Amino acid sequence: MSHVDALPPGTRLAEFEVQGLLGVGGFGLVYRAYDTSLQRAVAIKEYMPAALAARLDGTTVSVRSSADQATYQSGLQSFIAEARLLAQFDHPSLVKVYRFWEANNTAYMVMPLYRGMTLKQARSQMAAPPPEAWLRTVLWSVLQGLHVLHRNDALHRDISPDNIFLQDMGPPVLLDLGAARRAISDKSHRLTAILKVNYAPIEQYAEAEDLKQGPWTDLYALAAVVYSCLRNDPPLPATARVVRDSMPSVRSVVATVKEHFGLAYSDEFVRTIQHALAVQPADRPQNLAAFVTEMKLKASPRLSKFDWRAELGPSLRADEEEYNSRQFWHTQPQTVRHTASSAHASKAGERRGRFARWAKPMGLGLALLMGGALLWSWLAGEGGPLRDRPGMARSESVVAPVPAALPAAMDTQAPSGAAGDAGAVAAGTVPSQPPVVPVPVATPAPKVPATSITTPPAPKPRPAVKAAPREDERQPVARPRPAAPEAPPKAASVPAPQAPAVSRDKVLCADANFFTRPMCIHLECQKAENKQLAVCIENRQRYPDGGSPAQ
Known part of the structure; x- marks a missing residue:
């Protein structure tokens, strides 16, 4: 124990040495002490009314206010009378007083040190x-x-x-x-x-x-x-x-x-x-x-x-x-x-119930949001021209799967005049089967120079979509040079009028963000001057029925 007015261990009071504080009461402090004369452990009680007095320095006790002096002295005399009273008795159920004395403007009584609690x-x-x-x-x-x-x-x-x-x-x-x-x-x-x-x-x-x-x-x-x-x-x-x-x-x-x-x-x-x-x-x-x-x-x-x-x-x-x-x-x-316990348990259960009601929909919404973002990045960023367009920073590219419609015959070197905007991949993989994309499955079409790119025929019904291959079924394919974009099915049999020449370096929707870029490209590709761009050709292949990314 500790107290601001307690005597520190080692303090000498007559033939007794203070060893520590045992208790604090309204009228005094009780210490464990050692009787150096009789060589035994004792308890010493010191008169110290905390409401009236405090310890100045050392062992001296001082009254806090002069107005309390009479009250302090009256309590001190009562303390001494109590010690004299108990010293007269020797009963096992009453604390025994060995001796008492006055000093340091206070008084002390020495008692046996009982073992217990x-x-x-x-x-x-x-x-x-x-x-x-x-x-x-x-x-x-x-x-x-x-x-x-x-x-x-x-x-x-x-x-x-x-x-x-x-x-x-x-x-x-x-x-x-x-x-x-x-x-x-x-x-x-x-x-x-x-x-x-x-x-x-x-x-x-x-x-x-x-x-x-x-x-x-x-x-x-x-x-x-x-x-x-x-x-x-x-x-x-x-x-x-x-x-x-x-x-x-x-x-x-x-x-x-x-x-x-x-x-x-x-x-x-x-x-x-x-x-x-x-x-x-x-x-x-x-x-x-x-x-x-x-x-x-x-x-x-x-x-x-x-x-x-x-x-x-x-x-x-x-x-x-x-x-x-x-x-x-x-x-x-x-x-x-x-x-009381039921009210506490009811409040705790109510808090857990509210958390459970909100946790499930929040977790489901978060999962759907992440899944939608991943799906949108796969649909909108596949083969996009911003991925590996020369002169653009790598941080602007969007990681997307390699277009599944690239034929096996294009594994060799493409013609020197072919445009590489749509299918240019630095080190990608070509699946053995088409992934899940809305692109018709057809035999490889003949390579068409960039100057004779044709428009697709009228939209036809979508064929059945095959399942995406597993990761272990995909084989790496070397791409020494960018390949030319693939022509739509039956493009050679129905030639379209040649569109006016446009700059192949033109970039559509450069200021659009990740989510609005697919819709922006779709709208820009509706313009006649942009239809020959590789990104527009790819957009028409992806949505042959004239639909939009929002659909």
Whole structure:
């Protein structure tokens, strides 16, 4: 642990050497120390009300404001009176004080160093609420310590799960009497307000004639500790209950515990705890004897050998990993807990449902978009003049399959005057069978010089399309020189009038993008001056029926 005002390890206080910080309370700090005189480990409690004082330097404590000086001194005298009170007792259920002294504008008390943990720490290691027999043993030990205090006209007034210490072997010990008083009239309401709100009864919030403190004050806090062990959640503050008591009853809590964990509690146990939790002081048991009689509490035969872990049985967690994997639960009425968890699960399921409804159509749309882009690139870029036209950058070319209509006879060198716009491929492959393109399958037509290119005949019905060859069936074909474009079927039998000569270097739709270029070329090829261009011839071969790429 650490605290801004804690003494650092190695600090010497009289014959004691501070080794580390053990705990922090509203009135003081507790250190682990070593007694160099008797050579034993001890615990030292230092008076340090954090709301009133701070440490200047070294070991000296200083009051934050001069207005708090009187209050600080009153608390210091109360601290010293408490040490003197505990030094008189030697009970196994009460913390023992070896010695105390004043120094550094504060005071110290030396106590035994117990081995174990607080009830608050032990409850965090339980997989289920403690059984009734275990709680009765703890109650008996704490009540024995309270009996010693009450018999000497003192009240604890600060009972809570972190002030009940469970030894590894031995009776539970009542710790931290920071609120204990013996015939001391509090001059400061500010110190009285330093309390644990979930365990303090209503009479500890103000000094009033009709709200006097007594044994019933400690019994309320003790019953609140039992309630928090059963429900794994502290009770509502008394200030809230006095306005509107909406805290679940002890009977409803134990019913939930029985439903979830199979633990049963006797009627007298439940009734006594509920009785001690009454908001009004007059409605509670007025002394320890009445509390013990109503619960039918009996002494534990093995209290000096009490092993809280062994006595707890299956309620203790098997290991730390199991505890960390479990959700921190509260034994509340089932309707309340189920409603909260159902609402959370419903919201999570709704979010997953919305994601699932959107994920499928979005994924399908993305797949269709990618497939359409690949298909469009294959249809529009096959043999395009922008792929390998001389003088153009390679980055502007579009990768496309080699035209399937190139005959085997064109594997040799083409005539020197043939145009190479349509079929020029640097290092492509020629499939043994035509790919899936709307081009009629025909025998190779005679090579036609570029100056006598003819127009195609009237459109004819499309023949059946054959399946595309596999990758392993395609054979590489050497292309030493660009081949002339293929003439359409039956072009020689129906010659067309020669079109006017145009520049073979003319580029159509140079500014068009990837998606609009096919439609632009189709429209430009409708013009008479462009019909002799190789790209227009290829366009007419691709769409012999006069259709457009958009169709």
